[in-house]
Amino acid sequence: MGKPSTARPPSVADHKTGHDLMGVLPMTAEVRDGHLWIGGVDTVELARDAGTALYVMDEATIRHQLSEYVKWTRYHWPDVDVVYAGKAFMSLAMVRIVAEEGCCLDVSSGGELAFALRAGFPMERIYVHGNNKTPDELAECLDARVGRIVVDSFEEMERLNALALERGMRQRILIRVTPGVEADTHDFIMTGAEDSKFGFGRNQGLAMQAVKRALELPGLDFDGLHMHIGSQIFALHSFAKAIEVIVEFIAEIKAETGVEVRMLDTGGGLGIAYGLPDEPSTIKDYGKVVVDGIKEECEKHGLTVPAMAVEPGRSIVANAGVTLYTVGSIKEIPNIRTYVAVDGGMSDNIRTSLYDAHYEALIANKADRPREMVATVAGKHCESGDIVVNDAPLQCPEVGDVLCVCATGAYCQSMSSNYNKQVRPGVVFVKDGGWRWVVRRETYEDLLKCEVG
Numbered sequence: 001m002g003k004p005s006t007a008r009p010p011s012v013a014d015h016k017t018g019h020d021l022m023g024v025l026p027m028t029a030e031v032r033d034g035h036l037w038i039g040g041v042d043t044v045e046l047a048r049d050a051g052t053a054l055y056v057m058d059e060a061t062i063r064h065q066l067s068e069y070v071k072w073t074r075y076h077w078p079d080v081d082v083v084y085a086g087k088a089f090m091s092l093a094m095v096r097i098v099a100e101e102g103c104c105l106d107v108s109s110g111g112e113l114a115f116a117l118r119a120g121f122p123m124e125r126i127y128v129h130g131n132n133k134t135p136d137e138l139a140e141c142l143d144a145r146v147g148r149i150v151v152d153s154f155e156e157m158e159r160l161n162a163l164a165l166e167r168g169m170r171q172r173i174l175i176r177v178t179p180g181v182e183a184d185t186h187d188f189i190m191t192g193a194e195d196s197k198f199g200f201g202r203n204q205g206l207a208m209q210a211v212k213r214a215l216e217l218p219g220l221d222f223d224g225l226h227m228h229i230g231s232q233i234f235a236l237h238s239f240a241k242a243i244e245v246i247v248e249f250i251a252e253i254k255a256e257t258g259v260e261v262r263m264l265d266t267g268g269g270l271g272i273a274y275g276l277p278d279e280p281s282t283i284k285d286y287g288k289v290v291v292d293g294i295k296e297e298c299e300k301h302g303l304t305v306p307a308m309a310v311e312p313g314r315s316i317v318a319n320a321g322v323t324l325y326t327v328g329s330i331k332e333i334p335n336i337r338t339y340v341a342v343d344g345g346m347s348d349n350i351r352t353s354l355y356d357a358h359y360e361a362l363i364a365n366k367a368d369r370p371r372e373m374v375a376t377v378a379g380k381h382c383e384s385g386d387i388v389v390n391d392a393p394l395q396c397p398e399v400g401d402v403l404c405v406c407a408t409g410a411y412c413q414s415m416s417s418n419y420n421k422q423v424r425p426g427v428v429f430v431k432d433g434g435w436r437w438v439v440r441r442e443t444y445e446d447l448l449k450c451e452v453g
């Protein structure tokens, strides 16, 4: 198992072709007639027909990943909810796929809830997150009759109780606990350590206080605990350690209150391959470590095994997606570097500037040729830090080429912006040789529609 690719690999022309990049591409990717094809669609033709910049998502990969989670968690325990974390990528089409695959949905804002409602997603399968849900958002969740709200603070707990009582309701809740476990990942996506804005710290006694308060409040139905230790985690032992800690806490709850926790939600976080050296754990191994781990720990403490939930986001959609760009200009600075500028940038992929993320790239119309040079793929924004891929091995680029950045299905479209009043790319789903818009490309009219005056 390798380390996640937040650290950059050495920048060398690696002479790899598209054939060698299958580990980071959607499962239907292939090189045909020198072009990169995904879902039976020639991406070069797609770029011409749909325009660039463009997010392309492979429906087969998305469905496969969801079904792998269902299979390899329920293999070990029948009562596991697979909760897709909508923050990774959300559109109406995506929400419908999640529903069709029998999964649940994690929403983290009123806006994400609005998507679930519009898509006709079953509300009892919704899990609501967020460290500062507004009173309006909480009311919207209650009125929509969502399944579970994951409570993140004492203020929220009191607020939610009052809103539920006003409506004559009792809302099922989970309490988010920070187990004090440092996941092996980038600091900005590590959330389970003591010093985190999320949840109730177990070590300072706040989590126990929260459970006791929830048990007193008549508008709340305490269902269990939630934790999420971070994202892009390669080392499964981080999950195992957190499970040890949280099940110990479940035993403490039973000892102090007599209450048995009915559900344990262990969050998301499984890492994916962004770079060629990455070897993330499989969903099969993850299912074993997490689900068997909970069972074993419960046995150790003499506890009834609770219902479980896992909340994958990135590992469902990241490798299902690529971004296609058109090369607009090439700037060669002798003995320094070559910049290849594309018709997008930090507005459609902020992860490189935010986390120093690394991606693999290839020229889609030269997919069978070796990556003979190293170039930095730059965006078109007014920031020097507007880089999509630093020091990318690449086929020799020419203006007009279709440049494909791999594994951009998670946290790219969902974190996109209109910086420089750039219109956001559309999203197409490819499947069985056809493609369809699931989010159309924005227009200047879209940019202007909220302006007053």
Ligand SMILES: Cc1ncc(COP(=O)(O)O)c(C=O)c1O
Pocket (backbone or CB within 6 Å): 085, 087, 088, 106, 129, 228, 230, 231, 232, 267, 268, 269, 270, 311, 312, 313, 314, 315
């Ligand atoms: C509460 C919660 N659940 C699930 C996820 C999804 O994590 P990942 O995309 O790493 O699987 C996140 C991501 O931030 C999260 O905050």
